[in-house]
Amino acid sequence: MTVRVESAPRTLYDKLVDAHTVRPLDDEAREVLLYVDRTVLNEYTSPQAFTGLREAGRPVVHPEAALAVVDHVNSTEPGRAEDRNAASRDIQMAYFARNCADYGIELFDLFHSQQGIEHVVMPELGLVLPGMVIAAGDSHTTTYGAFGALGFGIGTSDIEHMLATQTLVYRRLRNMKIEVTGDLPLGVTAKDLIMAVISKIGASGANGFAIEFAGSTIEAMSMEGRMTVCNMAVECGARGAVIAPDETAFAYLSDKPRAPKGVGLSAALKHWMSLTSDPGASFDKTVHLEAREIAPMVTWGTSPDQAGPITDTIPDPEKEVDPVRRRDYRRAIDYMGLAPGLPLADIRIDRAFIGSCTNARIEDLRAAAAILNGRTVAPHVKALVVPGSSEVRRQAEREGIARIFTEAGFEWRQSGCSMCLAMNDDVAAAGERCASSTNRNFEGRQGAGARTHLMSPAMVAAAAVMGHLCDVRTLGGEDAD
Amino acid sequence: MPIEPFIRRTAHIAALPAANIDTDMIMPKVFLKGVDRKGLDAGVFHDLRFDEQGSPLPEFVLNRAPWDKAEFLVAGPNFGCGSSREHAVWGLLQLGVRAIFAESFAGIFFDNCARNGLLAVELSADKIAHLTSLAEAGERISVDLENQNISASQGDITFQIDERRRHMLMNGLDAIGMTLQWREDIAAFQDAYLNTCPWLVPPMTGKTI
Numbered sequence: 001m002t003v004r005v006e007s008a009p010r011t012l013y014d015k016l017v018d019a020h021t022v023r024p025l026d027d028e029a030r031e032v033l034l035y036v037d038r039t040v041l042n043e044y045t046s047p048q049a050f051t052g053l054r055e056a057g058r059p060v061v062h063p064e065a066a067l068a069v070v071d072h073v074n075s076t077e078p079g080r081a082e083d084r085n086a087a088s089r090d091i092q093m094a095y096f097a098r099n100c101a102d103y104g105i106e107l108f109d110l111f112h113s114q115q116g117i118e119h120v121v122m123p124e125l126g127l128v129l130p131g132m133v134i135a136a137g138d139s140h141t142t143t144y145g146a147f148g149a150l151g152f153g154i155g156t157s158d159i160e161h162m163l164a165t166q167t168l169v170y171r172r173l174r175n176m177k178i179e180v181t182g183d184l185p186l187g188v189t190a191k192d193l194i195m196a197v198i199s200k201i202g203a204s205g206a207n208g209f210a211i212e213f214a215g216s217t218i219e220a221m222s223m224e225g226r227m228t229v230c231n232m233a234v235e236c237g238a239r240g241a242v243i244a245p246d247e248t249a250f251a252y253l254s255d256k257p258r259a260p261k262g263v264g265l266s267a268a269l270k271h272w273m274s275l276t277s278d279p280g281a282s283f284d285k286t287v288h289l290e291a292r293e294i295a296p297m298v299t300w301g302t303s304p305d306q307a308g309p310i311t312d313t314i315p316d317p318e319k320e321v322d323p324v325r326r327r328d329y330r331r332a333i334d335y336m337g338l339a340p341g342l343p344l345a346d347i348r349i350d351r352a353f354i355g356s357c358t359n360a361r362i363e364d365l366r367a368a369a370a371i372l373n374g375r376t377v378a379p380h381v382k383a384l385v386v387p388g389s390s391e392v393r394r395q396a397e398r399e400g401i402a403r404i405f406t407e408a409g410f411e412w413r414q415s416g417c418s419m420c421l422a423m424n425d426d427v428a429a430a431g432e433r434c435a436s437s438t439n440r441n442f443e444g445r446q447g448a449g450a451r452t453h454l455m456s457p458a459m460v461a462a463a464a465v466m467g468h469l470c471d472v473r474t475l476g477g478e479d480a481d
Numbered sequence: 482m483p484i485e486p487f488i489r490r491t492a493h494i495a496a497l498p499a500a501n502i503d504t505d506m507i508m509p510k511v512f513l514k515g516v517d518r519k520g521l522d523a524g525v526f527h528d529l530r531f532d533e534q535g536s537p538l539p540e541f542v543l544n545r546a547p548w549d550k551a552e553f554l555v556a557g558p559n560f561g562c563g564s565s566r567e568h569a570v571w572g573l574l575q576l577g578v579r580a581i582f583a584e585s586f587a588g589i590f591f592d593n594c595a596r597n598g599l600l601a602v603e604l605s606a607d608k609i610a611h612l613t614s615l616a617e618a619g620e621r622i623s624v625d626l627e628n629q630n631i632s633a634s635q636g637d638i639t640f641q642i643d644e645r646r647r648h649m650l651m652n653g654l655d656a657i658g659m660t661l662q663w664r665e666d667i668a669a670f671q672d673a674y675l676n677t678c679p680w681l682v683p684p685m686t687g688k689t690i
Contacts, residue, residue, distance in 0.1 A: 022670040023663060026645050033663060035670055037681065045565060047516035058657070073514070095516045131678070139565040139589055153589050155567035157596035157656070165660045167667055171592075171643075203501045204559035207585050237559065239588040264680035271678065303501045324557050328500050421564070423510050440563060442505045444528055 009278035011175045012242050013210040016150040016275075020133045022167055034170035036162050037132040040118045041068040041105070043096040044423065045137030049160035050099040060163045063104040067127065068096060069118045070109050073423045076386050076413035081111055103163075116389020116415040119143040119357035123227065124391055126256025130245035130272040135168055140357050140439065142234045146226035147253075148245035148275045150210075153234065173240060174284040176209040177277075180217035182291040187473040189367065190225030191359055191437070191456035193217065193289070194232040195297035195307050201287060203305040207237035209285065212277060217291040218243055223252040224363035231358045232439050235304040244276040296472055298344055299441045299454040301332035306441075307454070308344065310471045316340035335443055336451050337431070345470050347453065351434040352383040352464035353446075354410075354457050356420035359437035360388030364457040365396050368437075369404040371461035371475060377409035378467030384426065385410045386418040410464070422446045435463035484598035486653035490579055491623040492552035495542045496616035502556055503563035504590060508572050521572035543576075547619050555612040556583040561590025570597050580624050582640075584609050595646050596656060600626060602640050611638060626651055 010018070017034065025031040046068075053060065060066070073092055080086065087093040087110055100107040108115045114125070119140055122128050130148035134141060137159045144151030154168065162168055178197060198205075211233050218226065226243050233241035250269060253259040260268045295309035306329070308315075317329035317340065333340065338347070354360065354368050365387065377383045385405050387393035393415055396402050406412050418426040420438040422445065428434050430449025437460045441452040453469060462472040512524030529541050537544040543551065554573075560583035561569065570593040573581075580600035594601040604612070615622060615633050622633045626647060631638040649656070660667075675682050 019674075023666050026643075030643070031645060033660060033667070035667070035674060044513055045567070048518055048567075051517065056657070091516055092514065129681075137565055139563065153565040155565055155570070155589055155593035155596065157567060158592065161596075161657050161660065164657050165664075165667060166671070167660060167663075169656055169660065171588075173588075203562060204585055204587070207559060207587065237562065237587060260680040268678075268680040303503075305501075324498060324500055327498070331499070421505075421510060423513065440503075440505070442503045442563060444509060445505055448509075448528060 009280040011277040011281045031171050033167050036135050038134050039066045040122050040136045042072050043070050043092040044072045047095050048156045052160040058164045060103040061166050066105045068100045068105050068107040071117045072417045074416045076416045076418045117357045120388030126259030130275050139234045140231050142241045143227050143231040145230035145241040150240050152239045173210040176211045176285040177283040178211050178213050178287045179215040180289045181215045184291045188294050189456045190228040192297045194229045196294045198236045198305050199307045201236050203303050205236045210240035211238045213243050224361045245272050296459050302443050310344050314338050314340050314342045347469045349435045350432040352460050353419045353436045354460050355386035355418050356438040358439040359457045362392050362395050365401050368457040368461040369401040371458050372408040373404050375465045377464045381464050383410040383464045386413045387415050389415050419446050435460045484653040487600050487626050487650045489625045493547045494553035494616040494622050495548040495551035496613045497556040500557040501559045501562050504566050504569040507569040518571045522575035525572040525576045552579045554581045555616050558584040560586050562587035565589045567593045608638050
């Protein structure tokens with residue numbers, strides 16, 4: 001870190017960090033005490049943080065700056081709300097409720113009309129605003145960068161630190177710009193774009209960096225698409241991903257219940273419009289992609305960067321020069337039960353899952369429904385759709401999308417993280433292969449021995465219909481993109 | 482949580498020569514259902530350490546002597562990627578792991594290590610290869626955090642970590658306690674900040690921050 005001159009051009013990321021720096025913690029300000037605007041808590045990473053506060057006799061300094069949402073461990077069964085005692089039997093949900101009551105934190109439990117996946121709920125309420133710093137006990141907090149906010153995941157000790165002090169000890173990241181230009185081809189989505197980025201730079205390609213996504217492709221993208229892109233930036237190691245807020249972001253926020261209104265909004269807009277990287281701001285690394293070169297992507301291995309266009313084949317590990325990579329490829333292909341040279345489009349599936357904080361917003365469900373309309377799921381495929389929030393679920397029901405899913409043979413569920421990490425009962429069996437709109441294809445992620453192929457919601461829908469991975473562009477649909 | 486200071490330790494080192502060892506692998510989800518930090522040593526690398534009946538798999542390095550007593554791990558790039566679950570770090574410490582050397586670490590895992598007194602050190606690919614060969618030869622090494630040096634039979638390996646992090650690890654310091662000494666700075670910052678961003682008051686639910 002060099003000492004910055006006040007007038008030197010700064011990146012958006014640096015502006016966000018500077019605006020939230022309470023004080024530097026070392027001579028060169030590599031580590032700073034960072035003020036956190038808001039947080040969202042979940043039932044599985046927060047309990048030990050509250051126990052720590054209790055043991056030290058420390059209060060939560062700003063309970064009104066936190067929202068608590070049950071999402072990771074809960075059932076998504078349609079009848080879950082009929083069993084009012086289920087939450088009290090679950091040790092994590094029960095302790096979560098007690099902590100929220102004792103410390104005065106607003107809780108969206110299983111019976112709350114706005115319950116959903118934390119990273120779907122926060123934006124739809126209008127709680128994620130440009131210029132904010134939001135840290136939370138979930139790695140996919142990077143989602144909030146879609147609004148020009150700095151969102152990042154933290155561990156439980158840091159949740160405790162944040163609740164006790166409203167700050168974090170924060171190590172400043174380097175700046176990476178990922179510029180994507182041109183129009184995405186028909187059938188190619190934000191998910192394919194971020195999967196192409198991860199495949200290009202690798203699972204650790206952005207370790208130590210904050211990414212700014214820019215370029216005409218990003219500018220043309222909806223907020224839902226931008227959230228998908230920033231959400232998965234953590235899969236290439238970025239602990240922060242931002243997109244400069246623009247009219248698309250402001251329009252999204254305009255009707256959200258808890259976003260600023262009236263006079264407050266006028267003042268906010270003035271500030272929000274200044275949240276861009278200055279002309280001439282320097283980035284430590286720049287990556288460029290042409291949107292027209294991106295095809296629908298699928299993963300074939302057990303790391304999100306082990307992916308390729310659906311038209312590809314499984315690579316041959318023996319052609320890898322790097323010995324660690326060769327070994328990783330061999331292991332991944334063995335775990336996945338595949339063979340080098342096999343066309344990706346020939347891979348038969350047992351399950352299809354549409355859900356997660358990456359791809360379960362209304363636009364994602366619409367894209368999948370466009371493929372499913374008038375079609376049915378292959379008889380051997382068990383297909384599940386879990387809306388990102390109860391609000392998304394209601395909207396999809398109003399729009400008739402829920403009916404398209406159920407008529408096609410998908411189970412229509414209540415909201416939660418579900419099969420993205422399979423902490424509840426939504427688990428794939430050992431050896432089962434799942435086409436999944438989620439974010440991680442790690443060994444055992446969707447169940448011990450289960451095999452995950454990541455792809456866009458439309459690609460999951462297409463795979464569910466065909467019974468094997470397939471190129472959504474060959475199926476067509478009313479509005480496949 | 483009390484943190485055990487790390488100054489100098491001598492022990493075996495186990496090699497896990499793979500890239501992208503994720504926190505799902507280090508601590509599978511079935512061990513994430515509690516509300517305390519207890520018993521997580523049983524979960525560490527569970528699906529690699531044990532078969533379906535719960536018997537140790539003899540081929541896994543941490544099940545074999547002398548590495549079953551290893552206090553150090555050496556791994557490839559991007560160790561600890563994926564989920565933010567701090568259970569991975571708690572479990573490793575409970576299993577007796579005190580330091581991890583890797584080509585790189587995922588950011589959240591790296592911070593989780595620092596907050597719990599688990600020494601995480603990034604080293605060049607050459608140094609990792611050297612440590613891996615020492616590990617595979619079953620050697621004991623001495624890790625000296627004060628002098629930032631690893632000594633082994635075939636010469637020393639130097640390393641460097643952030644000075645503040647080193648100070649905290651060597652003294653077992655609690656980050657919250659240290660931050661609370663800046664309480665007045667935080668309050669002054671917040672007043673000025675909210676003054677420039679009045680739309681953030683009231684923040685979420687209608688009450689003033």
